[in-house]
Amino acid sequence: MALLEINDLHASVGEREILRGIDLTVNAGEVHAIMGPNGSGKSTLAGVLAGRELYHVTSGSVLYDGKDLLAMAPEDRAREGIFLAFQYPVEIPGVSNMYFLKAALNTIRKNKNLPELDAMDFLNLVREKMKLMEMEQALLNRPVNTGFSGGEKKRNEIFQMAVLEPKLAILDETDSGLDIDALRTVAGGVNALRSPERSMIVVTHYQRLLNYIVPDFVHVLSEGRIVKSGGKELALQLEESGYAGLGIVDEEEAVGKR
Amino acid sequence: MTAVAEQTGAWLAEFTAQKPAEPWLQELRNAAFQRFAELGFPTTKNEEWRFTNVAPIARTTFRVSAAGFAARFRGAEKIEAGGKCFDAARLAAEPNAFVALNAAFTDRPCVLRVPRGAVVEEPIEITYEIAAAGDRPAAVHPRILIVVEANAQCAIVERYSGEGRYLTNAVTEIVAGEGAVVDHYRVQQESREAYHISTLRATLGRSANFSSHSIALGGALVRNDANATLSEGSDATLNGLYIVNGKQHIDNHTEIDHAKPHGTSHEVYKGILDGQATAVFNGRIIVRKDAQKTDSKQTNKNLVLSDEAVIDTKPELQILADDVRCTHGATIGQLDEEALFYLQSRGIGKGEARSLLTYAFAQDILDRIKVPALKDQLEKALTEKLHEHGK
Incomplete structure (x- = not known):
């Protein structure tokens, strides 16, 4: 059985339809890259899977581990193993990173019928994961994402993923705003988390990230539909010919050429 | 009978039934009651009380009860009851009816003195706990005067709690001497049926450092006045947190009076409102003509969790000096x-x-x-x- 089965998914924001019939199947352990120009619906797809209220699913279905994903509250999706790495991680002043992550981990553990971790065990766990992400421990005591640099925020997302150990990780433009060193660190963290039990959906505009996180499958999204699917070589082809090579208008590139 | 006389009539009966005090105190009580009778309870026509209707208090016939309190302190020398806790001249011109009423019923004032240069390590704790009343709701009028002499240092924690319906009408005066450091905390966890009126007045000497922290969680109808008058180079912090839900009403009026140059003040009041609760924040900052180089910052932030809760927030800056820095800001937001x-x-x-x-x-x-x-x-x-x- 597939881990995730998306069938003819349509979703809107207000009156505007953004996803216009997405079909996608992700099996355990697979890494799928979703590429596409701005406005193609990449982030909407990521948001719908995580349960963002802004998007309204108008038709279609999503089965996750055999269950109706769309009927689940965002927190229940997380407890069942879905993790969204945010394109723009949210700053939450007044809530310490440590407190937040411990609360999150223990809720997820409780759902798996595992005992809650005490402060000591939790600290040992996060120390190990912080090393992986080359993060300073001081960040743990700071409020969630507050005053973090762009790179620190993205590393913090992957660090959380490492601690929460999801079954399905959705990375929403995790590469945006990163310099090459930060990109390597983040990609290194993601690669260390690849396993036969963990699937990933990597949403990106640029092929660059896929040099570091090599996908099993690449899908190209345009105007709310997957217009082309292939292996990792599809990403390279896009790099050579651009979205225009597939007959897709990339608003950003089009603007650039003007 | 006039409306004022109607309201004060029941209090007069209680006042005359009071056991006479020592002459000096009785004299002041008499003057205070007279002042209260002149003023009557404030109405919402009074700008200071525009959003807070005290009619439920004015209409109730209370039984005045001695303000029972437990005080715990080390290192502060307690002055005997003969210690004066009133300024007669100020009393005659008292603008606040509740402060006058408090003085009229003052029975066992808590008067403390922290001697010059003394550093009191343990906080001075003064706790009022009002037991459930019998036939009529109780009214207590706690009065606290704390004189912290030059270069002395202490922390004061006032706590208020109780059961059922009653009125707490508390007045706290703090006189901080030159270079004194005083931290004041008031924790208000009154019953959900209680009326709570409090007045805090702090007078700071040269280079004194004063902070007030008002944490208000309880009460049905609450009004807090917190005032600080600064001298040259003194520093005042007024912080507050109010959390109300149901039909609770809380009104925080603060006044920081920069009377002399080089004073600094910081004020942060935060409110969390839910249900049909209502809250008022009025922050007055006065910078007198002489008070050049004043640096003052005021913030009021409100988190409104329901559609029906209401907050009225108003900064009130009266700046008469020209070389000062004063900032203020208020926010009202949701999660x-x-x-x-x-x-x-x-x-x-x-x-x-x-x-x-x-x-x-x-x-x-x-x-x-x-x-x-x-x-x-x-x-x-x-x-x-x-x-x-x-x-």
């Missing part, structure tokens, strides 16, 4: 939906996520509390109170 989704996306339930964000909003006020045991206690009380909100 951040993006932050809620972020927490939920990590497995934290919606209710818990709301509590967590609400708690976070209040956190910085609690962080400024320098008495560790009090901070712990309030963190627990806050968690409980927010849990009540979540229901």
